[in-house]
Amino acid sequence: MIKNRSFRSRLNEFTDFAFVIPTLLFVAIFQVYPVIYNILLSFRGITMQNFRSGGDFVGLQNYAAILSDPDFTTALLTSLIFTISCMTGDLIIGFSLALLFKRKFPLAGVLRGMFLIVWMLPAVVSGTLMRWILAPDTGILNYALKTLGFIQDNIAFLSTESTALPSVIGSNIWCGTPFYFIMLLSGLTSLPDECYEAAKIDGASPFQAFRCITLPLMKPKILVLLMLGFMYSFKVFDLLYVMTGGGPIRATTVAPIYIFEKSFMQFKFGIGGAASCVMLLVISVLAVFYLIQMRKEENL
Amino acid sequence: MKKALIIVLSLCMIFSVTACGGTSGTTPAAPAQPAASSTQAAEAAKPAESAVEAEPTLITFWDWYDAEEPRFFDAIDDYKALNPHITVERTTITRNDFDSKVVRAAAANQLPDIFINSISRFQAWADAGIGADITDLVDQYGAKENYFASSLEPLTWQGKLHGLPMYNNVWMLYYNMDMFEQKGVTEVPATWEEFRAACEKTVDKANGIYGAALTGNKSEEGSVNFLYWLWQADADLYDLRSDNSKSAFSMIQNLVKDGLVSGDMLNWNQADSFQQFLSGRAAMTLNGSWQLGPLNDATFNWGMAELPVGKKQHGIMGGEGIGISTDCTHPEEALKFILFMHEPDNYLKYKLNSGGNLAPIPAVNEKDVIKSNTKISECAATLAYCKTRAYGPNYPEISSILQEAVQSNILGNNIDEIVDTAAAKIEPLLPPR
Numbered sequence: 001m002i003k004n005r006s007f008r009s010r011l012n013e014f015t016d017f018a019f020v021i022p023t024l025l026f027v028a029i030f031q032v033y034p035v036i037y038n039i040l041l042s043f044r045g046i047t048m049q050n051f052r053s054g055g056d057f058v059g060l061q062n063y064a065a066i067l068s069d070p071d072f073t074t075a076l077l078t079s080l081i082f083t084i085s086c087m088t089g090d091l092i093i094g095f096s097l098a099l100l101f102k103r104k105f106p107l108a109g110v111l112r113g114m115f116l117i118v119w120m121l122p123a124v125v126s127g128t129l130m131r132w133i134l135a136p137d138t139g140i141l142n143y144a145l146k147t148l149g150f151i152q153d154n155i156a157f158l159s160t161e162s163t164a165l166p167s168v169i170g171s172n173i174w175c176g177t178p179f180y181f182i183m184l185l186s187g188l189t190s191l192p193d194e195c196y197e198a199a200k201i202d203g204a205s206p207f208q209a210f211r212c213i214t215l216p217l218m219k220p221k222i223l224v225l226l227m228l229g230f231m232y233s234f235k236v237f238d239l240l241y242v243m244t245g246g247g248p249i250r251a252t253t254v255a256p257i258y259i260f261e262k263s264f265m266q267f268k269f270g271i272g273g274a275a276s277c278v279m280l281l282v283i284s285v286l287a288v289f290y291l292i293q294m295r296k297e298e299n300l
Numbered sequence: 301m302k303k304a305l306i307i308v309l310s311l312c313m314i315f316s317v318t319a320c321g322g323t324s325g326t327t328p329a330a331p332a333q334p335a336a337s338s339t340q341a342a343e344a345a346k347p348a349e350s351a352v353e354a355e356p357t358l359i360t361f362w363d364w365y366d367a368e369e370p371r372f373f374d375a376i377d378d379y380k381a382l383n384p385h386i387t388v389e390r391t392t393i394t395r396n397d398f399d400s401k402v403v404r405a406a407a408a409n410q411l412p413d414i415f416i417n418s419i420s421r422f423q424a425w426a427d428a429g430i431g432a433d434i435t436d437l438v439d440q441y442g443a444k445e446n447y448f449a450s451s452l453e454p455l456t457w458q459g460k461l462h463g464l465p466m467y468n469n470v471w472m473l474y475y476n477m478d479m480f481e482q483k484g485v486t487e488v489p490a491t492w493e494e495f496r497a498a499c500e501k502t503v504d505k506a507n508g509i510y511g512a513a514l515t516g517n518k519s520e521e522g523s524v525n526f527l528y529w530l531w532q533a534d535a536d537l538y539d540l541r542s543d544n545s546k547s548a549f550s551m552i553q554n555l556v557k558d559g560l561v562s563g564d565m566l567n568w569n570q571a572d573s574f575q576q577f578l579s580g581r582a583a584m585t586l587n588g589s590w591q592l593g594p595l596n597d598a599t600f601n602w603g604m605a606e607l608p609v610g611k612k613q614h615g616i617m618g619g620e621g622i623g624i625s626t627d628c629t630h631p632e633e634a635l636k637f638i639l640f641m642h643e644p645d646n647y648l649k650y651k652l653n654s655g656g657n658l659a660p661i662p663a664v665n666e667k668d669v670i671k672s673n674t675k676i677s678e679c680a681a682t683l684a685y686c687k688t689r690a691y692g693p694n695y696p697e698i699s700s701i702l703q704e705a706v707q708s709n710i711l712g713n714n715i716d717e718i719v720d721t722a723a724a725k726i727e728p729l730l731p732p733r
Contacts, residue, residue: 136562244518247707264400
């Protein structure tokens with residue numbers, strides 16, 4: 001009898017894994033292999049001139065080259081500023097919207113759907129749209145600001161070094177907020193009503209209820225969301241490429257644009273590979289935290 | 301058990317998040333399959349008797365034109381009718397994906413037999429072993445003499461020919477005649493001073509009209525549109541620190557500083573700056589000869605002239621070439637197909653010069669169709685003093701350094717510092733003169 005049960009559980013285990021095999025295969029071929037290939041690439045001095053022969057093994061030379069390249073360190077810093085600003089903006093706006101939409105009001109469903117349209121737009125479309133909105137002489141934002149009397153002269157948002165980065169951050173927040181909003185809203189709706197009822201009876205103000213009930217209960221969700229958000233924002237390429245191409249000069253050159261420039265414009269594949277490995281490392285550290293958080297949440 | 305599953309699945313997900321950032325910035329787009337035309341289908345239906353004696357040969361051909369564009373399909377069909385044993389298979393890839401796709405194909409030894417590219421890439425590709433040395437083959441057919449020597453120059457690397465030119469284009473000054481008349485500009489600007497003066501007269505800040513729309517975005521286009529200024533100043537990338545070179549930088553910087561040209565030019569590619577001109581937001585633009593096509597839609601009277609001259613008259617020649625790859629196992633057949641397209645009558649029939657482009661083949665330019673087109677003839681005449689970007693295999697990197705210098709200049713930074721920084725980076729990359 002016991003033997004039989006253990007066989008069954010073994011069979012179950014096997015079935016469980018069998019379901020995962022297609023995904024594992026997919027991931028191995030399309031994701032693990034390229035990553036490993038990329039890591040190997042980063043130790044070779046591959047350029048346009050020698051890529052057909054494979055290039056020589058150069059050890060850590062590519063890493064030394066990028067770490068001593070001020071353009072790379074600046075790009076990493078720009079990436080961090082970009083990512084953290086985007087996460088903060090996305091979270092604040094997304095959370096506010098989620099709180100608003102938790103209350104029932106007419107047309108809430110339709111509006112929620114409309115927010116998702118923004119999220120579904122390809123980044124190339126959003127980028128082009130944003131370029132038009134922010135254009136200095138013909139853009140609607142300048143027109144609006146001027147009509148309302150906020151500014152005297154048109155602002156060249158994307159072609160001034162000081163405003164280019166904030167502008168692309170703003171645009172990326174616009175693209176990313178709906179994701180935060182929907183995720184947080186689903187979290188909010190699953191919070192137990194009893195807590196709020198009890199708090200109400202105890203005479204808690206809405207702000208106190210938010211601070212002492214909503215925030216603590218939502219904390220694990222927010223943490224997970226922030227980590228996902230970091231990984232997504234850290235590797236945004238298309239939106240920036242369309243909006244500024246990394247310019248003016250290098251004001252919006254984030255790490256992915258630097259990598260693209262090295263690999264596919266200057267064809268220094270080894271250098272590009274090393275730079276993407278550094279990026280991978282940053283994201284992996286975050287991924288480990290993400291996994292730990294996921295397990296914690298699972299154990300709750 | 302459940303935990304193990306969750307960890308495995310989470311790992312999968314994290315890989316899917318990181319892998320995209322880790323390997324490259326772009327996802328390779330699948331090349332659009334060439335639409336099989338009905339004529340091709342008809343060809344295939346024909347009995348295969350005629351092909352008995354010659355061995356069937358497949359020539360693969362990659363280009364970046366619209367997949368629907370008939371000109372190459374016509375050439376392919378006609379060639380097949382004449383040589384039933386040869387099939388040319390065309391694949392179109394978008395221009396943005398083209399280079400990386402070719403490079404990947406090269407790494408896998410799966411290059412197409414023939415490919416198109418900008419003439420500015422050929423030296424780098426020759427050096428990379430992508431484009432085959434076709435000097436002897438071309439000589440064998442005595443075909444070298446069919447082309448302008450200047451058109452062959454950018455396709456030549458270390459004395460060896462690595463491609464044939466498809467077409468060339470040049471940069472010209474386009475001006476809005478109506479605006480010139482209104483603002484009292486009587487002479488078409490022929491020099492830098494006159495160009496600036498015309499800008500000063502036509503600029504109309506209140507209505508958002510600039511003197512000229514220029515290109516300075518962070519791409520190859522930004523480099524091209526600065527190089528002719530640099531050359532006109534009688535300078536070159538070899539002497540960026542010279543006073544002549546600085547005068548080219550300050551010319552543009554002052555145009556922007558004084559509000560004669562929009563500083564937003566650093567986000568404009570050539571199509572963007574041309575659009576500014578076409579929509580009446582700029583009185584002039586310096587742009588490619590291919591804009592002659594879109595100019596038919598202009599709602600105002602326009603004129604075209606040579607680029608305003610600085611210290612020395614120079615122009616810049618661009619264009620596209622066609623190369624045979626090192627993976628091609630039947631280069632002679634491939635070359636024959638190219639030469640077939642380049643026969644003067646065929647060249648015109650397949651409109652290889654369509655849209656304001658110039659034929660690199662003197663015999664084509666002798667044809668009445670071309671001679672009677674005054675605008676095209678005017679453009680072609682400038683080829684006499686045009687230079688090409690022949691800066692060796694490091695040009696892509698040189699270009700990206702130059703782009704940053706151009707942008708920094710538009711933003712009004714110190715010119716001495718800009719040229720010093722750029723020169724220090726560019727000089728070691730230039731081939732010896």
